Amino acid sequence: MANEYIIREKYLVIANDFNAAGDASASIKTTLKKIGVNSALVRRISIAAYEAELNIAIHSEGGEMVLLMNKEDIILQANDHGPGIPDVSLAMKEGYSTAPETARMLGFGAGMGLPNMKRCASDFQITSEVGKGTNIQMVFKVA
Amino acid sequence: MTVKELVSLPHFTLANPTADIEKIISDGICCDLLSWVMAKGDADMAWVTVQTHMNVVAVAVLHDFSCIILSENNQMSQDVLAKASDEGIAVIHSDLPSYQICGILYGSGVKK
Numbered sequence: 001m002a003n004e005y006i007i008r009e010k011y012l013v014i015a016n017d018f019n020a021a022g023d024a025s026a027s028i029k030t031t032l033k034k035i036g037v038n039s040a041l042v043r044r045i046s047i048a049a050y051e052a053e054l055n056i057a058i059h060s061e062g063g064e065m066v067l068l069m070n071k072e073d074i075i076l077q078a079n080d081h082g083p084g085i086p087d088v089s090l091a092m093k094e095g096y097s098t099a100p101e102t103a104r105m106l107g108f109g110a111g112m113g114l115p116n117m118k119r120c121a122s123d124f125q126i127t128s129e130v131g132k133g134t135n136i137q138m139v140f141k142v143a
Numbered sequence: 144m145t146v147k148e149l150v151s152l153p154h155f156t157l158a159n160p161t162a163d164i165e166k167i168i169s170d171g172i173c174c175d176l177l178s179w180v181m182a183k184g185d186a187d188m189a190w191v192t193v194q195t196h197m198n199v200v201a202v203a204v205l206h207d208f209s210c211i212i213l214s215e216n217n218q219m220s221q222d223v224l225a226k227a228s229d230e231g232i233a234v235i236h237s238d239l240p241s242y243q244i245c246g247i248l249y250g251s252g253v254k255k
C-alpha cells in the first residue's frame with residue numbers, strides 16, 4: 001500500500017543555530033545510504049534537505065523535518081512555526097533573499113535555496129501563512 | 144590529481160592530518176555562497192573558499208567533495224576542523240588567493 005511507510009523519521013531544527021544546521025540533512029543522507037537508495041537520488045534528496053533545513057534555521061522561529069519512505073516515493077517535509085512568507089512566488093525567484101547581514105557574511109543569502117529544492121524534487125509544494133508558518137513537501141520518485 | 148599530490152606542492156598544507164588524502168580531485172569549484180555551491184557542486188570536487196564555519200563542512204560532506212581549500216590564510220576553528228576530520232574531509236590551507244589556487248589546480252589537469 002502506498003501509504004505504508006518503511007521509514008518515518010523526524011528531526012528538530014532550531015532557529016539561528018548555524019552550528020547544528022546541516023545535522024538533520026546529514027542524518028537523512030546517512031539513513032538513505034544505509035537502506036541502499038542509489039547515490040544520485042541520495043544526492044538530490046540531501047541537497048533539498050540541506051536547503052530546507054537551513055531555511056528553517058535562518059528564516060524561521062524553528063521547526064522540524066520529516067522523512068517518509070514507501071515503495072514508490074521518498075517524501076521530505078519541512079514545517080516551521082513562522083513567521084511565514086508574505087509572497088511565496090517572489091521567494092521562489094532565484095536571487096531573492098531577505099537573509100540578514102549576519103547570515104550573508106557566512107555565505108548564505110544567494111536566494112537559491114528554494115529554487116534548488118524545486119529543481120531536485122520530482123514534486124515540490126510550498127504553502128505559507130504569515131503569522132503561522134511555512135510547510136514544504138517534496139516528493140522524490142524512487143523507481 | 145590526488146589530495147596527497149596537492150598538499151605536496153608549495154603553498155598548500157594539510158590542516159587535518161587524519162583526513163583521507165588518497166581521494167582523487169576530479170574537478171573544482173570556487174565560490175563563497177553556500178547554496179550556489181549546493182546547486183553547482185558535484186562529487187570529488189576540490190572546493191576553494193574563504194568561508195571557514197561549520198556549514199562549510201556540512202556542504203562538503205553532502206556533496207562528497209574530496210577537499211576544502213581555504214585561500215589567503217583563512218583557517219577554521221578547532222571544532223570545525225575536528226568535524227571535518229570526523230567526516231574524513233581534508234582541509235587544506237593556502238596563502239594564495241582563490242584565483243591563483245584555481246589556476247594551479249587547472250594547470251595540474253584538474254578539469255572535466
Ligand SMILES: Nc1ncnc2c1ncn2[C@@H]1O[C@H](COP(=O)(O)OP(=O)(O)OP(=O)(O)O)[C@@H](O)[C@H]1O
Pocket residue numbers: 051055056058059060080082083084085091092096097098099107108109110111112113114115134177178179
Ligand atoms: N522557512 C521560511 N520561513 C520564512 N521565510 C522563508 C523561509 N524559507 C524561505 N524564506 C524566504 O524566502 C527567501 C528565499 O529563500 P531561499 O532559500 O531561496 O534563499 P535564501 O535562504 O535567502 O538564500 P540561500 O538559500 O541561497 O542561502 C528567503 O530569503 C526568505 O525571505
Ligand SMILES: [Mg+2]
Pocket residue numbers: 051054055109112113114178
Ligand atoms: Mg535558503
